[in-house]
Amino acid sequence: MRAYGTSDADDGETLRPRRHLIKVENYSKAYDRVLAVDGLDFAVAPGQILGMLGRNGAGKTTTLRALAGILTPTRGGLRIAGHDLRVDPVSAKARLAYIPDEPQLFEALTVWEHLEFTAMTYGVKEFGAQAEALLRQFELTEKRDEVVQELSRGMRQKLAICCAYLHAPLAILFDEPLTGLDPRGIRTVKDSIRERAAAGAAVVISSHLLSLVEDLCTHLLIMECGERKFFGPIDEARVQFSGGAGLGSLEDVFFGATEGKPVERG
Amino acid sequence: MLGLAGLFLYAVLSRGAESSQPLASDMRGYAVLGLFLLWVIWLPAVAREGGLRFDRAEIDQLFPAPFHRRELMLYRIIQSTLGTALLSLVVFWVVLPVGGTAVAVYLGVLLGLSMFSLSFMLVGMLATSAAFALSRRARTALTIGVVSAFALGLYLAWSSATSVDGMLRWMATFGPVQLLSFPFRMVVETVLAERVFPDLLLWGGGLLCVDALLVIAIVAVDADYMERSLAAGERDFARLKQLRRQQSAFVIVGKVRGRWRPPPPPYLAGAGPIAWRQAVLAVRSELFWNAVAMVSTISIGFIVLARTGVMPTATAPGMIIFSLVLMLPTMLQADFRSDLGRIDVLKSLPVGTSAVVAGQLAVPVAVGVALWWVFAILLLVLGMMPPRMFWLACALALPVNLYLFAVENLFCLAFPFTITRGGVGQLHQQGRTAMVAIGKLLVGLLGVLLSAAVGGALWWFTGAPMLTVIVGAVVGMSLVAGLAVAGCEWAYDRLEPTRGE
Numbered sequence: 111m112r113a114y115g116t117s118d119a120d121d122g123e124t125l126r127p128r129r130h131l132i133k134v135e136n137y138s139k140a141y142d143r144v145l146a147v148d149g150l151d152f153a154v155a156p157g158q159i160l161g162m163l164g165r166n167g168a169g170k171t172t173t174l175r176a177l178a179g180i181l182t183p184t185r186g187g188l189r190i191a192g193h194d195l196r197v198d199p200v201s202a203k204a205r206l207a208y209i210p211d212e213p214q215l216f217e218a219l220t221v222w223e224h225l226e227f228t229a230m231t232y233g234v235k236e237f238g239a240q241a242e243a244l245l246r247q248f249e250l251t252e253k254r255d256e257v258v259q260e261l262s263r264g265m266r267q268k269l270a271i272c273c274a275y276l277h278a279p280l281a282i283l284f285d286e287p288l289t290g291l292d293p294r295g296i297r298t299v300k301d302s303i304r305e306r307a308a309a310g311a312a313v314v315i316s317s318h319l320l321s322l323v324e325d326l327c328t329h330l331l332i333m334e335c336g337e338r339k340f341f342g343p344i345d346e347a348r349v350q351f352s353g354g355a356g357l358g359s360l361e362d363v364f365f366g367a368t369e370g371k372p373v374e375r376g
Numbered sequence: 377m378l379g380l381a382g383l384f385l386y387a388v389l390s391r392g393a394e395s396s397q398p399l400a401s402d403m404r405g406y407a408v409l410g411l412f413l414l415w416v417i418w419l420p421a422v423a424r425e426g427g428l429r430f431d432r433a434e435i436d437q438l439f440p441a442p443f444h445r446r447e448l449m450l451y452r453i454i455q456s457t458l459g460t461a462l463l464s465l466v467v468f469w470v471v472l473p474v475g476g477t478a479v480a481v482y483l484g485v486l487l488g489l490s491m492f493s494l495s496f497m498l499v500g501m502l503a504t505s506a507a508f509a510l511s512r513r514a515r516t517a518l519t520i521g522v523v524s525a526f527a528l529g530l531y532l533a534w535s536s537a538t539s540v541d542g543m544l545r546w547m548a549t550f551g552p553v554q555l556l557s558f559p560f561r562m563v564v565e566t567v568l569a570e571r572v573f574p575d576l577l578l579w580g581g582g583l584l585c586v587d588a589l590l591v592i593a594i595v596a597v598d599a600d601y602m603e604r605s606l607a608a609g610e611r612d613f614a615r616l617k618q619l620r621r622q623q624s625a626f627v628i629v630g631k632v633r634g635r636w637r638p639p640p641p642p643y644l645a646g647a648g649p650i651a652w653r654q655a656v657l658a659v660r661s662e663l664f665w666n667a668v669a670m671v672s673t674i675s676i677g678f679i680v681l682a683r684t685g686v687m688p689t690a691t692a693p694g695m696i697i698f699s700l701v702l703m704l705p706t707m708l709q710a711d712f713r714s715d716l717g718r719i720d721v722l723k724s725l726p727v728g729t730s731a732v733v734a735g736q737l738a739v740p741v742a743v744g745v746a747l748w749w750v751f752a753i754l755l756l757v758l759g760m761m762p763p764r765m766f767w768l769a770c771a772l773a774l775p776v777n778l779y780l781f782a783v784e785n786l787f788c789l790a791f792p793f794t795i796t797r798g799g800v801g802q803l804h805q806q807g808r809t810a811m812v813a814i815g816k817l818l819v820g821l822l823g824v825l826l827s828a829a830v831g832g833a834l835w836w837f838t839g840a841p842m843l844t845v846i847v848g849a850v851v852g853m854s855l856v857a858g859l860a861v862a863g864c865e866w867a868y869d870r871l872e873p874t875r876g877e
Binding site: 175178179180181182199200201202203204206208210214216217218219223226227230231232233 | 637640643646648649650652653656657660661717718719720721723724725726727728872873
């Protein structure tokens with residue numbers, strides 16, 4: 111796997127121990143008169159995997175899309191690897207990868223050309239070996255020269271992840287990463303997320319699959335109606351929301367946090 | 377919309393049963409022929425698009441719902457007719473000065489546009505059915521047959537006349553053309569009706585019957601249309617569904633066969649890779665080549681007509697510019713118009729706004745400039761364009777094409793909800809078409825005024841007329857093109873797809 115901080119987009123910059131690679135401060139987003147996210151704060155350090163939980167409409171995807179530079183914040187600051195998305199969006203995005211729940215691929219390009227386009231856009235000069243390795247890892251080698259409109263939903267998801275990993279991003283944002291994947295694909299993606307975090311990337315995963323979050327994440331952000339209900343290590347959430355011993359499941363934690371009281375267990 | 381309706385009522389009340397000067401009979405014949413030829417020219421593009429269109433939400437929500445296919449068809453037809461009724465309010469004002477009474481003009485425009493829309497639906501459905509039902513050879517033979525019949529008609533017209541006027545006169549009186557164009561005569565006569573009875577009732581009633589017959593035919597053909605597509609297999613049906621819900625006509629719907637691609641360009645702040653991706657899309661899109669071929673064929677056609685004396689030589693450059701300015705920008709969509717569904721991807725790339733806009737506009741503008749120069753050189757070599765005009769055309773090629781494509785993209789980015797063709801988009805599409813036309817006109821007028829102002833100032837101070845014209849025109853158009861590109865950047869920055877939680 112390519113070492114972090116050595117992408118050409120980083121101009122030779124190496125991954126120094128930073129306190130936080132993703133930092134969100136007092137972030138708010140309003141659509142007309144509807145406040146989708148209100149005064150959100152959280153941060154993700156290298157190696158951490160943050161799970162975002164919340165009901166539909168809680169503001170998870172809005173937050174991820176703002177971090178990816180797609181939406182402009184109404185208020186607050188968003189930083190990727192120290193670069194403010196408002197002040198220096200290009201530098202921030204060069205260190206970031208965003209994998210949406212429904213990958214938007216370019217229909218006319220082949221699988222390989224997607225990787226080529228990503229390499230060109232992010233300034234990754236020697237991308238061939240890295241791209242081949244990613245295709246092997248995600249079992250797309252045989253599809254290398256196929257146009258993406260021929261791919262299944264799961265393969266499109268895997269290709270989007272390959273493109274995201276190609277430039278060795280310091281911050282990775284996943285929105286429902288397992289959608290459309292078969293069991294083998296699920297395992298591959300989960301392993302890859304662990305590897306990226308172990309190599310020093312900061313990862314954010316938004317998902318309704320509590321088992322995924324429980325399995326992968328080190329930290330938890332629970333949102334409700336655009337507001338933060340909990341942010342911190344996952345063990346701390348267990349202690350706070352599922353009884354004093356901290357032995358409850360993530361389901362207990364989620365309902366405890368969103369419904370305002372610890373769940374009574376028999 | 378309410379304003380247009382109000383203006384329409386005002387026109388009806390103020391004009392009452394009065395009408396303008398009746399159109400001379402030969403002009404009526406030309407109007408009928410013009411509508412018929414417009415319909416014929418439009419036909420190949422319409423046939424490719426596959427008839428009825430439903431957007432993604434309609435397919436996902438309405439198709440599994442307990443509705444008969446017939447009900448879905450009628451829903452689509454009624455929706456389309458409502459859109460046509462709104463569009464007719466705009467077209468009404470264009471036709472009113474030469475038409476009969478205000479009511480007759482509106483009814484004629486409404487029923488006429490409906491006839492266009494319904495017949496295109498029917499032809500598209502028949503073409504799609506044929507694409508599934510017929511073998512490749514049979515389809516090729518059918519295409520050759522249709523093209524040969526058209527070419528034969530043109531040859532007969534050509535051989536029997538020595539001028540455009542003569543050709544048109546011959547075509548207007550040629551039996552088969554008269555028969556085929558009879559519904560269009562109904563449109564013209566309804567628009568020109570001066571009395572309710574017999575003119576309006578007779579011609580308008582006939583036109584209404586034609587529209588009703590088209591609706592019946594569409595409903596009848598639909599069962600066959602779906603059955604054939606289903607029988608053709610799951611893969612082809614998926615293609616058909618994609619064709620029906622595609623967000624841009626430029627998205628490739630078939631299997632991509634060609635693998636040639638242009639070489640990667642330099643980075644250019646990120647504009648290079650984006651332009652490269654658009655270039656790959658363009659060279660692999662049949663619609664791209666069709667657009668280039670159609671505009672080139674029409675332009676070469678004007679040159680041939682002028683060289684053979686059928687058309688005055690001086691009009692050929694003007695007609696070529698007309699086709700390059702009006703047709704090419706709407707047909708070449710290798711820019712934001714084909715990428716509205718992927719704005720998230722573009723926005724998350726580490727590329728600045730100016731570079732994204734430059735990369736998105738580069739390919740269609742480059743193709744437009746290349747075609748402009750090719751035809752300018754051709755006209756110069758053939759002695760159909762004076763050198764001064766040649767230099768002016770060459771100098772204006774870039775700013776004019778940049779302006780044209782930037783305005784198309786500006787409207788596309790400013791009103792992104794209109795991307796869905798068919799469905800709710802049917803209404804929006806027609807409104808957008810009118811808005812783009814008005815917008816381009818206004819920006820074009822601004823360009824002319826600026827060009828004239830700069831040219832006038834230079835002439836006043838330097839007294840070098842030709843230089844002033846060229847410099848003034850280029851500077852003026854460049855300013856307007858720059859404004860349009862800045863508008864694109866503003867609209868792209870402002871565009872926030874509001875999907876998600």
